[in-house]
Amino acid sequence: MPNDLSNPRYAATHSIAGQPCDAGDEALSVNPATGEIVGRFPAGGRAEAEAAIAAARGAFDTTLWAQSPRQRQMVLLRWADAMERDTEALAELLTRTNGKPLAQARGEIGGAVSEIRYYAGLTRHNPGHALEVAPGEISVMLREPAGVASLIIPWNAPAVLLIRSLAPALAVGCTTITKPAPQTALFTARCMAPLIADPDVPAGVVSLLFETGHEIAELMTTHEDVDVVSFTGSNLVGQRIMSAAAPTMKKLSLELGGKSCCLVMEDADVAAIAPKLAGAALIISGQQCTAARRVLVHESRFDEMKAALSAALASAKIGNGLEAGVTMGPLIDAGSRDKVWTEIEATFDAADEVVLRGAVGEGPEGSAFMSPSLVAHSDDNAGFVQEEIFGPLLVMEPFGSEAEAVAKANNTVYGLSASVWTRQSDTAWRLARALRNGTVWINDHNKLFAEAETGGYRRSGLGRLHGYDALLDFCELKHVYQDVGVIGAA
Structure with missing residues (x-):
């Protein structure tokens, strides 16, 4: 589209307690495939964050939102319906702001809609349990909403990664402040617009803030009135959030980095597997x-x-x-592309063999294209094997036995996901049990959906998102005890 900033089609504002707010300097959203300006949004700061947190605290403390599961369910169902009706426009805007192929964008919107409906169902089923610990002594365990939840959402899958935090937070009765990445701010605004406009959502339950720096995110992780922080992103930023949240002892839901291994066994069908592994490596351009x-x-x-x-x-x-026909789009922006390319070029110099040498792609000024690279290396302690390089780089490593494969795969600080490729089911399960990862796929990779929890071991994060257990990241467990006595007892 032309660089016409008078076109309001792709413009967004903050939403605080249900009201639009355009405070802050104007920020621009750029299409990473064309370098063109997609639209504009305000870059807020501390004042907007304080207002949104105060609104969320007030809504949690003074409204019946947390005690109204049927109301929350209907809000989520209406939101899912509205997103489904808007699928084509949402998918196009996702591709314009993120760069992923349109078919993948449509698939992501479909997955997000499905996940909202999944949590809408769980809204009315978040049970505790009761027991009689001694004659007439009753203990009841209640799962209650934790309070105000800050949600910091990345740019790589901004629909699904928004919904897998926001939907369970709302389902259990939390109030929320969402801050998306600036690259996909316009998409998040359109995605959340029907939810924000719903008349059954009390003012303060849902707020949306934009920034290009870190002031809002910092306050969202340190403020005394925030009870939960949900973040998806790099390990380094996750560590900083843990440190910032420590003085107020917030609940944390963190999905951080990964270095996913695919174990290809001796009996595997190489010709059939190779295209699947390539697809698993190039999803969102390796991001x-x-x-x-x-x-x-x-x-x-x-x-x-x-x-x-x-x-x-x-x-x-x-x-x-x-x-x-496009199967791989650009990286998220030119700055990120250049950083990743520097890391990949260093890998070329250090690897045992460069099998496929990628390159920075040609494109319009401001675009962020790069072609894939493949290297082979035997030392699993090499820096480029250990460190997460967020782009289209794949490293091949040989092994001679199951024990060696598991030792190499587990030689990492991460533990998010892995896959095993073999025709033998006993081999697959033996390896899956030995791998220290939150998710292990057998003869597949990157199969993510609402019903199955996702999260990592070790430095890949804390808690789980997707699935029933995602509710627990936004809940507190309360024990209520009473000695009621027993009829007829002496």
Whole structure:
């Protein structure tokens, strides 16, 4: 679209207690495939954060939102219906602001709608339990909403990663402040618009803030009136949030980095698997925490897999996600692309073998294209094997036995996800049980959906999102005791 900032089609404002607010300097959203300006939004600061937190605290303390599961369910169902009706416009805006191919954007919207409906159902089923611990002595355990929840949402899957925090937080009765990444701020605003406008959502239950710096996020993680922080992003930022939240002892829900391993066993069908591994590596142009990053291959199939995987990666059609047939879009912005490319170039110099040498792609000024790269390396302690490089780089490593494969895969500070590729079910389950990861797929990768919890071991985070257990990240458990006596007892 032309760089016409008078066009209000893609303009957004903060929403605080249900009211629009345009305070802050104007910030621009840029299409990473074309360099064109998509629209504008205000970059807020401390004043807007304080107002939103005060509104959320007031709504939690003074309204019946937390005690009204049927009302919350209907709000979520209406939101899902509105998003579903708006799928095409949402998907197009997601592609314009994030760069992913339109088909992937449609799939993400569909997954987000499904997840809202999933949590709408759980809204009316968040039970505790009761027991009689001694004659006439009754203990009741209640799961109650934790209070005010701050949600900090990344840009790589801004629909699903918004909904998997916001939907369970609202389902249990929390009040919320959402801060999306600036790159996808316009998309989040459109996505949340029907929810914000719903007349059954009390003022203060849902607020939406934008910024280009860190002032709002800092207050959202330190303020005394915030009870829960939900964040998806890098391990380094997660550590800073833990430190910032420590003085007020907030509940934390953190999904952080990953270095997902794919274990390809001796009996695997290399020709069939290679395109699937390439797809798992290039999802969101390699900018997903569960993306395939390391491929561990039995030494007897290593050369065969190198050829097949290199060909599969090279066949990716790279371009503007709005164009037909594109399978890989740009990285999120030119600055991120340049940072990732610097890391990949250093990998070329250090790896045992460069199997497929990618390159910074050509495109309009301001675009952020890059083609995939594949290296082979035997030392699993190498920096580029250990560190998360957030782009289209895949590392192949050989192994000779199951024990060696597991030792290499577990030699990491992360533990988010992995996959096992074999025709033998006993082998698959033996390896899956030995891998220290929150999710292990068998003969598949990146299968994420509402019903199954996602989260990591070790430095990949705290808590779980998706699934029933996501409710627990936004709840407190209360024990109520009473000795009521027993009829007829002496």
